[in-house]
Amino acid sequence: MTILDRYLGARLLATLFKVMVSLVLLFILIDLLTHRRGEIARHDIPWAVVLRYYAAYTPTILYEHQVAAFSMLVAALLVLGGAAQNNEVTAALAGGIGLRRLVLVPILISVALAVGVFIMQESFGAAARRQADNIEARYFSRDGAIRAGISWPDLAGDWTCHIMKFNRTALTGENVSMHSIRDDAVELIQARRIFWDPASAKWMLEDGRWFTFFPNKNWDYVVPRITRRPAPIVETPEELFALEQPPETRTVGQLREDIQRAASHGMPVQGHWTDFYAKFSQPALAFVMIFLAIPFAMRLRRGGLAIGFGVSIAIALAYLLLFRMGMALGHVERMPAPLAAWLATAVFLVAGIEMFRRTPT
Numbered sequence: 001m002t003i004l005d006r007y008l009g010a011r012l013l014a015t016l017f018k019v020m021v022s023l024v025l026l027f028i029l030i031d032l033l034t035h036r037r038g039e040i041a042r043h044d045i046p047w048a049v050v051l052r053y054y055a056a057y058t059p060t061i062l063y064e065h066q067v068a069a070f071s072m073l074v075a076a077l078l079v080l081g082g083a084a085q086n087n088e089v090t091a092a093l094a095g096g097i098g099l100r101r102l103v104l105v106p107i108l109i110s111v112a113l114a115v116g117v118f119i120m121q122e123s124f125g126a127a128a129r130r131q132a133d134n135i136e137a138r139y140f141s142r143d144g145a146i147r148a149g150i151s152w153p154d155l156a157g158d159w160t161c162h163i164m165k166f167n168r169t170a171l172t173g174e175n176v177s178m179h180s181i182r183d184d185a186v187e188l189i190q191a192r193r194i195f196w197d198p199a200s201a202k203w204m205l206e207d208g209r210w211f212t213f214f215p216n217k218n219w220d221y222v223v224p225r226i227t228r229r230p231a232p233i234v235e236t237p238e239e240l241f242a243l244e245q246p247p248e249t250r251t252v253g254q255l256r257e258d259i260q261r262a263a264s265h266g267m268p269v270q271g272h273w274t275d276f277y278a279k280f281s282q283p284a285l286a287f288v289m290i291f292l293a294i295p296f297a298m299r300l301r302r303g304g305l306a307i308g309f310g311v312s313i314a315i316a317l318a319y320l321l322l323f324r325m326g327m328a329l330g331h332v333e334r335m336p337a338p339l340a341a342w343l344a345t346a347v348f349l350v351a352g353i354e355m356f357r358r359t360p361t
Contacts, residue, residue, distance in 0.1 A: 001105070004092060008079065009105040016075040016109070023067045023074075028054050039140045049139055056132035059125035064248050066320070068117050069285035072110055074312045076293030080106065084298050099359060103294050110290035118283040122251050129248045137169060153267070156234045158182055163194060168244070171196035171237055176205065178231070186213040191226055196237055203231040243267070247275040255279065270337060274330030277341035284345050285319070291352030295359045319344055 001009075032050075040050060062068040080103070083089050092102050150173070152161045157180055164175035178189040191208025208226040242250075242258035250258065255276050263269045296311050323344035330340025 004097070004102070005105045008083070008102075009109065012075055012079045012106050012109055015079050016071055016113070019075045019078070020062070020068060020071040023071055024058060024061055027061050027065065027067060036140065043139060045139045049135060053132055053135045053139075056128045056135065059120055059128045060132065060248055063117055063121045063125060063282060066282065066285055066316075068113060069282075069289050070312065070316050072113055072286045073289040073293050073315060076106055076110075076290055077297050077312060080294060080297035089298065099294075099298075103290075106294075107287075107290050110287045114283045114286040117286060118280070121248070121279070121283070126249055126251050126254070129246065133246070133249060152233075152235075152240055154264075157232055159232055161231075161233060168241065176208065180232070184214070184216065186215065187211065187232075188213075189226075189231075194231060200230070201236070203233045205229055205231045243269070243272055247272070247279065252276070252279050270333045271331035273337035274327055274340045277338045278327065281342045281345045285348070288345055288349045288352055289315075291356045292348060295352075295355035298359050315348075319348055322347060 032054075036050070039045065080089070089099075089102065093099065148166065149162070149164050150166045151163075155161060159178055159180045162177045163173035166173040172193065172195040174193055176189065176191040176194045178187075178191075180187045188211040189205065189208060190211075191205040193206040195204055195206075196202075197204045205226050206228050210224050210226055211221060212223075213221045239261060243262050247255055255272070259269045259272045259276060262272070292315055326335065326340045326343035329335035330337050335343075
């Protein structure tokens with residue numbers, strides 16, 4: 001590693017750290033003022049809880065909201081653009097150092113950042129997001145219990161369960177209808193209430209009837225009364241609601257297992273496979289951004305650093321628009337999941353490499 005490599009690398013790392021901290025704090029400030037301030041005042045949430053929430057949410061800011069990748073873009077524009085304005089790039093090129101060799105260390109730093117973001121999300125990032133969601137459910141969303149209906153098809157024992165009203169926070173439901181159709185018997189359960197009992201680790205039914213019809217016995221039947229008894233559902237809440245949680249709360253391996261389990265129960269999983277492949281495409285954006293930053297930075301010698309920020313905002317908005325479009329098409333099964341997840345990243349990578357190749361030296 002040459003002196004020039006160490007010089008550019010040190011400047012880029014220092015600037016990247018400052019930009020990343022600044023963007024994370026800016027994101028938190030905007031979210032606090034526009035989204036959380038009313039909830040904090042309404043529920044009288046202690047500031048210690050607010051700080052814990054944003055500390056746990058920071059990995060999501062860096063990963064899901066792409067602050068790490070955009071920090072690389074801004075930092076590279078500032079450092080390389082400043083070097084171009086100060087004629088440091090011209091001096092290096094005049095000394096026989098090619099542009100590809102000159103930017104080798106920034107490219108390696110971008111690769112390290114992409115790998116680091118992926119490792120962060122796969123290690124403590126998923127656990128931190130779950131902690132942030134738990135804090136949000138406990139303190140920020142006290143009035144937001146979801147009581148929509150829910151259906152679970154293809155459960156163990158050929159059971160299907162329909163619940164008219166279900167509270168996903170308390171794990172309780174009302175107006176329950178379950179049925180299982182087998183060769184030896186047809187069973188139908190109608191109950192007023194179902195809930196998850198953590199003590200026994202079972203779903204419990206209350207106030208209902210359990211009909212059992214026997215087709216081989218002239219459809220004789222029995223109708224025992226249900227006061228309180230375990231439901232014939234062996235799946236845990238973690239299994240039943242795994243795919244309802246944000247993909248950022250799970251690692252790649254956990255998300256794959258949840259998708260495969262849901263597919264075995266006959267649930268639609270195309271959109272979730274899109275989220276699975278996005279776990280690889282999103283961290284890769286940090287590597288892509290360096291190829292977008294270099295061509296623009298080489299032209300900043302005449303435009304000034306202010307243009308660099310404008311370019312950063314334009315690139316960020318264009319990427320987010322294309323990424324959201326691709327993910328939406330993947331979720332509605334209009335595009336294969338791998339293509340939907342990688343569309344924006346691949347387009348920007350191809351565009352960046354082409355602009356880098358055409359950068360005048």
